Amino acid sequence: MDPARIVISPSTASQVHDWLRKRVQRGDLPPGMRVSETEVAAAIGISRQPVREAFIRLASDGLAEVRPQRGTYISRISVSAVLSARFIREAVEADLARAVALARPADILDRMADEIACQHRADHAAKVEDFIESDDRFHRLLAQAAGQDAVWSDLERLKAQMNRLRHLSMRVFDRSFTIGQHQAILDALCDGNPDAAETATRAHLRQMLTEVPQMAAAQPDYFTD
Amino acid sequence: MDPARIVISPSTASQVHDWLRKRVQRGDLPPGMRVSETEVAAAIGISRQPVREAFIRLASDGLAEVRPQRGTYISRISVSAVLSARFIREAVEADLARAVALARPADILDRMADEIACQHRADHAAKVEDFIESDDRFHRLLAQAAGQDAVWSDLERLKAQMNRLRHLSMRVFDRSFTIGQHQAILDALCDGNPDAAETATRAHLRQMLTEVPQMAAAQPDYFTD
DNA sequence: TATGCCATACTTCCATACTAGTGAAGCATA
DNA sequence: TATGCTTCACTAGTATGGAAGTATGGCATA
Incomplete structure (x- = not known):
């Protein structure tokens, strides 16, 4: 038997944490909403303690805010946090794109093309x-193609706030435009042109600079800073 | 009275978390060491629950590993995590350096020079x-000078593993060499030369590429991956 | 000697009870 | 009406006991 298939059953607290995190990211639990240890515990049918520990983890993720003796609230989306995460992504993915344009690993570039096709269908x-x-898979593949898969894992922690915003914005903004930008990046990578790849990547990620203020203005209750 | 001076007394759990985190980063609690809820609680003179919650936070920081029904251990330093954090830092700080070389805020450049003097003294x-x-302050000033103070806060989370390694390596490696690299960065910034600033920054951060394997080889018990 | 079983002493995890802080509603007072 | 106080329902924080899982050493057995 494959040793990797032996999984220790995850604790109640971590299951609750996973559940809450997904709900926050998808927007089911909107920014600013109050959540209560007691209520969640009762809804699931467990004691307060595991829920409490899930809240602590959620706070570490920056997705909730525990105010002692007052209550726990789903974090509002911090505009400055989103912008600084965006800055980091631009810098990192620009470097990744340069590296990939030089290496040009055919198999991964193929898979990136598949994802673009997938995005057309989803659109x-x-x-x-x-x-x-x-x-997400498209960008992860970019990191993988540069031999820096771990880098994407690190970025995902920073992306927590961005993800929530994306679930709002994807319903509003033109997705086919995004696909076009992905295609431009891939074209430059396949051409083996590092400068063009970097330029296309930076242009793609700078798109957010115009979108974030619009989103924040449209739903000010969900944002802070 | 200044409203900012009103601080709500932090909970026991968060105080324990701060205390443990500092001790891990300084290397007082070495990688691989076993820690126990009961023992820490007894040592401080409190119940197990706050200690347990501190452990959960520590695990979120990537500094500890809670193994259910088995024990809690201080994380070993992940070589791949350090390297990917380094990759991210290089990309981000290269962009920051370019921006600063163009803006050249005199006050902050002065403070960077002060820090270099401080480093000479400490050396x-x-x-x-x-x-x-x-x-740390030197690099944080770089972000500040680019008007991206929040970026450095984000990087600090990634730096958790790097920091521990640094407490080991700083005793070993030539600190005056590091200071020279800082000086080269600052010179390029003051010259208003973005290309030179980027090059110097990247060279500085690539230094780690040679140091990490040496550290890992010297103390294999402290590392993983 | 080698193997399998079991008692035991741990560990974290969860449930429960209690403490203490918060805030809002109600009421008395000026 | 406006102000200040009390009360009370509700919050998160902490303490404690016990449940469930794990590792280890001793001992009987082959």
């Missing part, structure tokens, strides 16, 4: 969730 | 802690 079918997941 | 006095703190 036409108006499946926002599918689109976002494929978008 | 001669062999005060490792002082040196590391000034090193």
Whole structure:
């Protein structure tokens, strides 16, 4: 038997944490919403303690805010946090793109093309969730192609706030435009042109600079800073 | 009275977390060491629950590993995590350096020069802690000078593993060499030369590429991956 | 000697009870 | 009406006991 298939059953607290995190990221639990240890515990049918520990983890993720003796609230989306995460992504992915344009690993570039096709399909079918997941895979593949898979894992922690915003914005903004930018990046990579790849990547990620203020203005209750 | 001076007394759990985190980063609690809820609680004179919650936070920081029904251990330093954090820092600080070289905010450049002087003093006095703190301030000023203070806060989370390694390596490697690299960066910034600033920054951060394997080879028990 | 079983002493995890801080509603007072 | 006080329901924080899982050493057995 494959030793990797032996999984220790995860604790209640970490299961609750996973559940809450997904709900926050998808926007089911909107920014500013109050959550209560007691209520969540009662809803699940467990004691307060595991829920409390899940809240602590959620706070570490920057997705919740525990105010002692007052209550726990889903964090509002910090505009400055999103912008600084965006800055970091631009710098990092620009370097990744340069590296990939030089290495040009055929198999991974093929898979990136597959993802773009997937994004076209999701766009036409108006499946926002599918689109976002494929978008993530596309960027992850970029890191993988540069032999820096671990880098993407680190970025994901920073992306927590960005992800929530994306679930709002993807319903509003033109997805086909995003796909075009992905295609431009891939074209430059396949051409083996580092400068063009970097330029296309930076242009793609700077798109957010115009979108974030619009989102924040449209739903000010969800944002802070 | 200044409203900012009103501080709500932090919970026991978060105080324990701060205390443990500092001890891990300084190397007082070495990688691989076993820690126990019961023992820590008894040592401080409190119940197990706050200690347990501190452990959860520590695990979120990537500094500890809680193994259910088995024990809690201080994380070994992940070589790949350090390298990917380094990759991210190089990309980000290269962009920051370019921006600063164009803006050239005189006041902050002065403070960077002050930090270099501080590093000389700490080096001669062999005060490792002082040196590391000034090193951090130098890099934070770089972000500040680019108007991206929040970026440095994000990087600090990634630096958790790197920091521990630094407390080991700073005792070993030539600190005056590091100071020289800082000076080269600052010179390029003051010259208003973005290309030179980027080059100097990248060279500085690539230094780690040679140091990490040496550290890992010297103390294999402290590392993993 | 080698193997398998079991008692035991740990560990974290969860449930429960209690403490202490917060805030809002109600009421008395000026 | 406006102000200040009390009360009370509710919050998160902490203490403690016990449940469930794990590792280890001793001992009987082959």
